[in-house]
Amino acid sequence: MKTINVGIAGAGLVGRVLALNLVAKGHQVTLFDLDSAEGENAAGLTAAGMLAQFAELESATNAIFHTGVRSIELWPSLLEQIGIPETYQQVGSIITAHHVDMPELEHFISQLRAKVPTALDIQTLDRRQLVELEPDLEQHSKAFYLPSEGQVNAQAFMAASAEYLLKHPQVTWHQKTEVIEILPGLVKTQSDEIEFDWSFDARGFGAKDDLPDLQSCDR
Ligand SMILES: Cc1cc2nc3c(=O)[nH]c(=O)nc-3n(C[C@H](O)[C@H](O)[C@H](O)COP(=O)(O)OP(=O)(O)OC[C@H]3O[C@@H](n4cnc5c(N)ncnc54)[C@H](O)[C@@H]3O)c2cc1C
Numbered sequence: 001m002k003t004i005n006v007g008i009a010g011a012g013l014v015g016r017v018l019a020l021n022l023v024a025k026g027h028q029v030t031l032f033d034l035d036s037a038e039g040e041n042a043a044g045l046t047a048a049g050m051l052a053q054f055a056e057l058e059s060a061t062n063a064i065f066h067t068g069v070r071s072i073e074l075w076p077s078l079l080e081q082i083g084i085p086e087t088y089q090q091v092g093s094i095i096t097a098h099h100v101d102m103p104e105l106e107h108f109i110s111q112l113r114a115k116v117p118t119a120l121d122i123q124t125l126d127r128r129q130l131v132e133l134e135p136d137l138e139q140h141s142k143a144f145y146l147p148s149e150g151q152v153n154a155q156a157f158m159a160a161s162a163e164y165l166l167k168h169p170q171v172t173w174h175q176k177t178e179v180i181e182i183l184p185g186l187v188k189t190q191s192d193e194i195e196f197d198w199s200f201d202a203r204g205f206g207a208k209d210d211l212p213d214l215q216s217c218d219r
Contacts, residue, residue, distance in 0.1 A: 003027055007187040007196035009179035011037070013044030013154065015202035016161040020078055023170045030172045030194065032179045032187060034206070037162040043204055049154035051075065052093055054112055054119060054146050065116060072150050079157070082164040087157065090150035094125070094134055096143035109144050122146050179203065 004027050008015045011033035019029045039045045053068030072090065079085045097105040112119040123145040125133070130143045137143065165171045174189070181188040182201045188194075201207055208214050 001026070004197040006030070007182075007194060007199040008032070008202050009182050009187055009200065010202035010204055010206060011035070011165075011173065012039060012042035012202065012204050013047065013158070014204065015200075016044075016158070016165065017078065018200060018202060019165055019171060020081055020161060023165070023168055024081060026170070028170050029165075030174070030187075030196070031165070032174045032177045032189060034176065034178050036175045037166055037173060039158050039162070042158065044154055045158050047154040049152040049157070050093065051090075051150040051152060052146075054116070054122070054149060055093070055095070057112055057115060058108060062115065072148070075150070075152055079152070079160075082157075082160040084153075084156055084160045087153035088150065090148070092145055092147040093149040093151075094130070094137065094143050094145055096130070096137060096140045099141075102142060105144070118148070121148065 006022055006027055007030045008018055009032050011019070011031040015031055015033070019031055022029050033039075035041050051068065051072050053065050053072065056068060057065050076085060076088050079088050095105065095109075109119075109122060109124075112122065123129075125143045125145050127138070127141045129145075130140060131138050133145065166173055177189050179187055179189055182199050185196050185199055186193060187196065187199050201210075205214065
């Protein structure tokens with residue numbers, strides 16, 4: 001396979017995942033980010049890391065659901081690549097609500113079951129079953145258990161991916177560097193214009209000025 005030279009604007013969660021996948025296939029990667037490699041302003045540094053494909057379905061399309069399912073399959077090997085496989089867990093999620101909000105939650109769960117066949121494995125828990133799974137939720141008398149959801153330790157991922165990529169011979173990382181324009185095969189900073197075989201925009205919400213319809217996750 002031909003080695004390609006890739007420029008990535010934004011070294012947050014998405015930029016790092018992309019870079020890891022590219023170097024694993026032998027490609028050359030250049031990352032640009034406003035931040036240092038610690039990613040102090042990246043959403044990835046504060047993310048809870050829930051791989052909650054069902055919960056997203058309340059407001060997202062089925063395409064987002066299937067992307068979430070695929071991402072659950074892909075995370076373990078990515079974490080293996082950077083030496084932190086133990087930070088992944090897939091032991092399911094629990095959703096519960098206060099008594100007054102329970103009808104709304106029940107409605108949400110029945111919508112899920114109607115939308116996605118695999119949502120049929122969502123289990124309804126009574127208080128005893130709930131406390132067995134999570135003793136800290138004993139004040140709730142009802143909950144739902146979604147056995148196929150998972151969790152990534154996003155902070156551990158940000159730290160380990162930085163360490164791995166900074167040492168990698170196929171990676172150049174321009175820290176504290178603002179990208180002012182991205183064109184096909186070209187990344188422009190204040191001081192440089194660098195050509196690549198491929199350029200990717202992974203600036204997250206930083207791309208808002210160029211993509212006015214972009215929405216943050218707390219919309
Ligand atoms: C509090 C919180 C909790 C969350 N919990 C979850 C969760 O449980 N599960 C889940 O799936 N998702 C969760 N998310 C969402 C998830 O964190 C984001 O979807 C993900 O981090 C987005 O990654 P990103 O790389 O697109 O953006 P970011 O991680 O924000 O990275 C964007 C990067 O681009 C850089 N950048 C921006 N503009 C420029 C520029 N002009 N030049 C150079 N660099 C630039 C920034 O410095 C930053 O490093 C949560 C988010 C938050 C804030």
